[in-house]
Every structure is written in structure tokens, then in C-alpha cells.
Amino acid sequence: MCGIVAYIGHRDAYPVVIKGLQRLEYRGYDSAGVALNCGEELNLYKKQGKVAELEAYAKDLDTxxxxxxxHTRWATHGEPNDVNAHPHPSGNGKFALVHNGIIENYAVIKEELVKRGHVFQSETDTEVLMHLIEDVMDKQKCNLFTAVRIALNEVVGAYAIVVISKDNKNELIAARKSSPLVIGIGKNEYFCASDATPIVEYTKNVVYLDDGEIAKINLQEGLKLKTIKNQEITPYVQELELKLEALxxxxxDHFMLKEIYEQPRSIHDCMRGRINLEDQLVSLGGILEYKDQIVNANRIIFVACGTSWHAGLVGEYLFxxxxxxxVEVEYASEFRYRNPVIxxxxxxxxxxxxxxxxxxxxxxxxxxxxxALIVGICNVVGSSISRATHCGSYTHAGPEIGVASTKAFTAQVTVLTLMALMIGREKDTISNERFTRLLIDLHNIPDKVESVLKSDAKIQHIADIYKDAPNALYLGRGINFPVALEGALKLKExxxxxxxxxxxxxxxxxxxALIDEEMPTVVIATKDASYEKVVSNIQEVKARKGKVIAIVTKGDSVVSxxxxxxxxxPKTDDLLVPLIATIPLQLLSYHIAVMRGCNVDQxxxxxKSVTVE
Structure with missing residues (x-):
């Protein structure tokens, strides 16, 4: 949930870092800061607010x-202000550190450091970690790399950190545990970031740090990796698939609108190479090795949070x-605390x-x-989940910068549909006729989404009518119930x-009991097996003078x-309606938010990325 950018090389670091922070601002935007080694000292500039405010503050300063x-911050310990913003200096001013994650035992460490004479300026766990590294270095008379390694053996929690020293302008130290960090390798230069978006402009060659790994990045010695237990690691260099124009x-006007309109393409990209209409095949290469285990599963459990949890609910109906x-669908945030039966x-x-x-x-x-066998469905190549699972499928939706997820949701549902079709075909639990019909309908979804996007002006008009409503109710039956949940979440967010x-x-x-003339009720009322019952629900709302916004199948005359x-x-198979019905709900939320003057993307x-519990 915070953004880290670091640079070492032949360029001026400040422009690279600032541009990177702008690209990462979707990860956190309560405050921002930079630390620069100018050759004689560390210059620290920090400001509450967005990166633009930091830029304005540093305009006439030595950069x-x-x-x-x-660093761009999403506050955990301490309110958003200049003091709590990162980077955090050491007590002697020789070092500075940026950190994503949470140090769970920071209070105990802080208490001990205070006894040793350390004085703290902020409320953050990050400053405690910086002082701990300084303390280790002083007590053990070791170098910075060793001090970081020893200190990290003392902390409990999650971290991605980068540390620089006033006395060494040729080196920085980076480490991670349960919070992402990627290193870009250029020609006589290196980059560090929370994800690849700030790096792709400069290099395609990257190394993703694994949990418990520490990197020493030195312009003379190159990149060296060790574990916090002091074992040497050979860096594994990968090539980025990310394209700069996607960022x-x-x-x-906003990333969210762009990403809504990208869905015909992102859904198509998600299916590309995975369905064969001519041979009537669905193939997901990422799970083929474990296909038999998935096909023969006694039970499937989806774990996810937020919008991804809603995709899992759709998946429950599909599977x-x-x-x-x-199928069971679990909030990942609750799953680990219940001693679940697996x-x-x-x-x-x-x-x-x-x-x-x-x-x-x-x-x-x-x-x-x-x-359990663990299958991953995610969008980011090289991410922690993609490496922690036994197998899985990427959604290939492309970068999603807007905090409120749109194209990622429809891509996840697309992958789940493909997976359910593949398993159903293997188990012979779906007829050949229905399999063929669903495959054809799924192939046509991108064009149908394109047609729904043409209703944008009408949806904008509806948004203008209800933009000041204090509450809204979203209703759906069957597989469209998760669509109602997702529509409500978008409006809230x-x-x-x-x-x-x-x-x-x-x-x-x-x-x-909430229905009155002031509260709009959004109903997914497409022609399906429960259509008549949904019509009855609409009549119940209207009988109480409620306002109804209905998503209907083209040509509907009753609900109209x-x-x-x-x-x-457009009309499509009942099981595929979520891929289309969610589009107008995304647009409705977007236009209402714009009309209310809200920051849609942030x-x-x-x-965007919730990397702390």
C-alpha cells in the first residue's frame, strides 16, 4: 500500500525518483518524500499530500x-504529516530508509532503543527500524549491508525497504518480506520499486526479490543477493512484458475511465490462445500440470478480498x-483466523x-x-501470489492504475469461466450443446461489452439525476447477486x-425499510430464470415510491x-451476464463520482495494492 522508488547510476536521481513516485501514487498518496545523496550529505525533503506538493516544495532546493x-505513503502508524512521511533518517543523520509494510514488534524494539539513548521524531514503525539498523552498526562495527541483515532478523512483520548512506554514493541496500520489491538492471544503473511501473521506461531486465532476501546494489560490484540468514543467492533476471503506453x-480524463473502456480488449486478451472454437477446446496452460487434481477436487475454496471476492462469488455459480x-468463497482476511477445515x-x-x-x-x-493444492489467478507477472501458488492463470488485463478495480474484475470472471468450462468438459458435467453455445457466447463478449459502452451518455444522464443521493441499494438474483455487490462497492469506493x-x-x-423517494435502487433485471421474481421486486420498490434504475436485456418491454x-x-447466456451487466454499473459510479468532485483514481x-493486514 505505499510506493517505493530508488535509483543509483549515472543520471540525476531526483527526476527519476519523482517520475517513479508519480507512477506509483495509486499505491499511496497521504504524503511523499525523497532522500538524495549529493556527495556530502543526505538531503531529505518530505511533504504531506501528493507528489505534486513535494515537487513544489523541492523546486528551489538542492536536488x-x-x-x-x-516514497508515497498510505498511513498505518501515525497520521499523514510531514514528520511521519518517509524517508526516515537515522539518529546520526548518516542513513535514510523507505519502508512498505508493518513492523509488528516495533513498540518493543523502540522501548529498548529509547533506553539506549535513541530519540525519535515520528510515530512510525519505520523510524524504529532505521534506528535499529543504526544501533546494530554502532554496536557491531559492521557495514550497512550486514547491519540491515542482522536487524531484519530481529523484526516481526512485513517489509520492503531501501536504505542509503551519506558516506557511500555508490551503494544502496534493499530487502523484502511479504511486501513486493523489484530491482531493474540497466547499463551502469539500477532501479528499485514496489512494482515495475517506474522501471519499464528505462529497462526491461528485472529481478524480483523473494521473502527474506537482501540486495546489495553497488555500481562497482554490481548486484549481490543474500538471505537474512547470510546465504548467497544467484539473482534470477526476468524480462518485463509491461509496455510504457499502458501506464x-x-x-x-481518468485512468478508471480508460480502464473501463479497455475491457473489450482486456477480456479478449484474457481469452486469447485459450479457446479454440473450431476444435471446441478450452486450454489454460498454467494449470495443465495439475489439471487432474483440480478436476477431481472434492471441494474448491476461493480466497480473495474486495472486488476479487466478488469475482469468486461469480465463480461459485460457474463452478x-x-x-x-x-465451492466455498472465503474472505482471505478472515480465512486464516478461523482454523478452517481443509x-x-x-x-x-x-x-x-x-x-x-x-x-x-x-x-x-x-x-x-x-x-491443499493452491491455484492463483492474478494480473501481475512475477507477483508474490504467482510465485507462492502451485499453478495458476494470469488474467492478462494489463496494468490497472485506478484504485477502484474494473477491467481486473471482468478478466478474473473470464478466467473463472474458462476454468469452469474446462473442468466441466473434463468431468462430462456439461452437455456438448451447452459447451458449444457458451464457448461461442464467451467469444462474443468483447463485442457485446463494446456495445454497452455506447450507452455511456445515457448513463451519464442518470448519474446527474442521482449524484446527490445519500444512499443506494443494488439488487440481483442468482449469479447477478455478486454483480449487485460489486456495483455497490464501486459507488462506495x-x-x-x-x-x-x-x-x-x-x-x-x-x-x-430504507426505500423512499430519495433512494435509488439499481436492479439487474435481465431475462433469465428468475426474471419474473425480479420484476416483482421492482414492483415492491415502486409501490413504496422508490426510484428504480434497471439493467435489462435488449428489447425488454416489461421492466421498461x-x-x-x-x-x-445484449442478450447472452445467463452465466455470462456478469461480464456485461457490470459495465453500466462501473460507468454509473464513475460519472457520479466525477460530478461530486471526487478524486476518481485515488x-x-x-x-491499490493492499500489502498490509
């Missing part, structure tokens, strides 16, 4: 130096309908956009310890309007005559 570290807005495999033959499928979600990683480790998603049948069991507003979507209190 020279070929080595620098930077720009491309003429759109049980097509593959006839019992038996031999169970398969756990972990879903995460970033592949770095701390709660989901913790759930994976618990499930692995109990002998970016417009700050209180919204709740419910199974439509549950409305009369409580939420109907009852609802206040309708948005049509909503308050949220960050």
Missing part, C-alpha cells in the same frame, strides 16, 4: 546526486453449475489483481501448510455514497414500463 530513494491515460464441484483433495483458488494482497498471501500459506448490495429476495427481509430508467445490454483512505 543533486546520482543516488536517491523516494498513460491515453487521452482519457457449481458447469463442473458440479462444491482436507486432502481440496483445491484453494486465490484471486488477486496485484498478486500482492497480504491477507490472500497469508491464506495461501495456511492452506499450503494443510496440504469512489463517490463516498453509502450503498449496499443484496440478493433481491432478501430485500423484504430488512432493506425494504415499470422502472424509472433502464440501460439495455479515492480517500484507499490504496
Amino acid at each position: 543533486s546526486g546520482n543516488i536517491g530513494i523516494g 498513460e491515460k491515453g487521452g482519457y 457449481e453449475e458447469l463442473a458440479r464441484t462444491p 482436507n486432502e483433495g481440496d483445491v484453494v483458488i486465490a484471486i488477486s489483481q496485484s498478486g500482492e494482497t497480504a491477507d490472500t498471501l497469508a491464506a495461501i500459506e495456511l492452506a499450503k501448510s494443510k496440504g 469512489i463517490s463516498y455514497i453509502h450503498a449496499e448490495g443484496y440478493p433481491a429476495a432478501e430485500m423484504k427481509h430488512g432493506p425494504i 414500463g415499470i422502472a424509472d430508467h433502464v440501460v439495455e445490454i 479515492p480517500r483512505n484507499l490504496a
Whole structure:
């Protein structure tokens, strides 16, 4: 949930670090700071607010130096202010550190360091870690690399850190545990970052640090890796697939709008090479080695958080309908605290956009310890989840910069659909006729999403009517219930309007008490097996003078005559409706948020990659 950028090489470090922080601002934007080695001392500049405020503050200050570290913060310990912002200096001013994650035993360490005479300026756990490294260095008379390694053996929690020294402008130290860190290797230069977005402009060659690894990056000696237990590691260099143009807005006002409009392509990219209409085949190469275990699973457990959890709920309907495999969907954040029952033959499928979600990683480790097969579905190549799982499938949605997930959700649902179809075909729990029909319908989804995007102007008009509503209710039945949950979450995240998603049948069991003339009810009312019942729910809302916004199948005449507003979507198989019905809900949330003056891409209190529990 915070962003780290570091540079060492032949360029001026400050412009590289600042540009990198701008690219990482979606990870945290409460405060920002840089530390630069100008050859004589460390210059630290920190500012509450966004990177632009840091830039303005440092405009006329000394920003020279070929080595620098930077940070965008999402506050955990201590409120967002200049003092709590990173980087944090050591007590003697010789070192500075940036840190993502949480040091869980920082209070105990701090108490001991205070007894030894250390004085702290901030409320953060990060400053405690910097002082601990300084203390180790003083007591053991060792170099910085060794001091970092020894100090990290004393801490409990998660970290990605980069440390620089005033006395060495040719070296920086980096380390990680449960929080991502990637090293870019250029020609006589190196980059460090929380993810690859700040690096791709300069090099395609990267090394992803694994848990418990420390890197010494020295311009004379190159890159050297060790574990915190002092074992040497040979760096594994990978080539980035990320493209620079994917990180720009491309003429759109916001990343979120761009990513909504990218969904015809991202869904197509997710399916590309995985379905063969001519031979009637679905193939997911990333899970082929473990296909038999998945096909024969006694039970499948989805673990995820937020939007990914909603994708898992859609997956539950898909897997049980097509593959006839019992499915449970768990909040990853709760899974590890319940001593869950996991038996031999169970398969756990972990879903995460970033592949770095701390709660989901913790759930994976618990499930692995109990002998489950772990399958990953994530978007980021080389991410922690992709390396922690036995097998999995990438969604290939491309970088998602907007904090509120859009194209990642539809890509996850697409992968789950492919997986359910493949397992169902292997188990012979789906007829050839239905398999063929679903395969054709799935192949046509990108074009159908494209057609829904043409309703943007109409959705914008609806948004203008309801932009000041204090509450909203979202209803759906069956596989569209998770769509209602996802629609409500989007509205909450970016417009700050209180919204709740419910199974439509549950409305009369409580939420109907909220219906009045001021509260809009958004209903997914497409033509499916429960259509008549959904129509009844709409009539119940209208009988209480509620306002109804309905997502309907093209050509619908019944709901159109009852609802206040309708948005049509193309007819498709019931199981594939979530891929289309979610699009107008994303647009509705987006336009309402813009009209309310909200920061759509960086909503308050949220960050893109939740790497702390």
C-alpha cells in the first residue's frame, strides 16, 4: 500500500525518483518524500499530500546526486504529516530508509532503543527500524549491508525497504518480506520499486526479490543477493512484458475511465490462445500440470478480498453449475483466523489483481501448510501470489492504475469461466450443446461489452439525476447477486455514497425499510430464470415510491414500463451476464463520482495494492 522508488547510476536521481513516485501514487498518496545523496550529505525533503506538493516544495532546493530513494505513503502508524512521511533518517543523520509494510514488534524494539539513548521524531514503525539498523552498526562495527541483515532478523512483520548512506554514493541496500520489491538492471544503473511501473521506461531486465532476501546494489560490484540468514543467492533476471503506453491515460480524463473502456480488449486478451472454437477446446496452460487434481477436487475454496471476492462469488455459480464441484468463497482476511477445515483433495483458488494482497498471501500459506493444492489467478507477472501458488492463470488485463478495480474484475470472471468450462468438459458435467453455445457466447463478449459502452451518455444522464443521493441499494438474483455487490462497492469506493448490495429476495427481509423517494435502487433485471421474481421486486420498490434504475436485456418491454430508467445490454447466456451487466454499473459510479468532485483514481483512505493486514 505505499510506493517505493530508488535509483543509483549515472543520471540525476531526483527526476527519476519523482517520475517513479508519480507512477506509483495509486499505491499511496497521504504524503511523499525523497532522500538524495549529493556527495556530502543526505538531503531529505518530505511533504504531506501528493507528489505534486513535494515537487513544489523541492523546486528551489538542492536536488543533486546520482543516488536517491523516494516514497508515497498510505498511513498505518501515525497520521499523514510531514514528520511521519518517509524517508526516515537515522539518529546520526548518516542513513535514510523507505519502508512498505508493518513492523509488528516495533513498540518493543523502540522501548529498548529509547533506553539506549535513541530519540525519535515520528510515530512510525519505520523510524524504529532505521534506528535499529543504526544501533546494530554502532554496536557491531559492521557495514550497512550486514547491519540491515542482522536487524531484519530481529523484526516481526512485513517489509520492503531501501536504505542509503551519506558516506557511500555508490551503494544502496534493499530487502523484502511479504511486501513486493523489484530491482531493474540497466547499463551502469539500477532501479528499485514496489512494482515495475517506474522501471519499464528505462529497462526491461528485472529481478524480483523473494521473502527474506537482501540486495546489495553497488555500481562497482554490481548486484549481490543474500538471505537474512547470510546465504548467497544467484539473482534470477526476468524480462518485463509491461509496455510504457499502458501506464498513460491515453487521452482519457481518468485512468478508471480508460480502464473501463479497455475491457473489450482486456477480456479478449484474457481469452486469447485459450479457446479454440473450431476444435471446441478450452486450454489454460498454467494449470495443465495439475489439471487432474483440480478436476477431481472434492471441494474448491476461493480466497480473495474486495472486488476479487466478488469475482469468486461469480465463480461459485460457474463452478457449481458447469463442473458440479462444491465451492466455498472465503474472505482471505478472515480465512486464516478461523482454523478452517481443509482436507486432502481440496483445491484453494486465490484471486488477486496485484498478486500482492497480504491477507490472500497469508491464506495461501495456511492452506499450503494443510496440504491443499493452491491455484492463483492474478494480473501481475512475477507477483508474490504467482510465485507462492502451485499453478495458476494470469488474467492478462494489463496494468490497472485506478484504485477502484474494473477491467481486473471482468478478466478474473473470464478466467473463472474458462476454468469452469474446462473442468466441466473434463468431468462430462456439461452437455456438448451447452459447451458449444457458451464457448461461442464467451467469444462474443468483447463485442457485446463494446456495445454497452455506447450507452455511456445515457448513463451519464442518470448519474446527474442521482449524484446527490445519500444512499443506494443494488439488487440481483442468482449469479447477478455478486454483480449487485460489486456495483455497490464501486459507488462506495469512489463517490463516498453509502450503498449496499443484496440478493433481491432478501430485500423484504430488512432493506425494504430504507426505500423512499430519495433512494435509488439499481436492479439487474435481465431475462433469465428468475426474471419474473425480479420484476416483482421492482414492483415492491415502486409501490413504496422508490426510484428504480434497471439493467435489462435488449428489447425488454416489461421492466421498461415499470422502472424509472433502464440501460439495455445484449442478450447472452445467463452465466455470462456478469461480464456485461457490470459495465453500466462501473460507468454509473464513475460519472457520479466525477460530478461530486471526487478524486476518481485515488479515492480517500484507499490504496491499490493492499500489502498490509
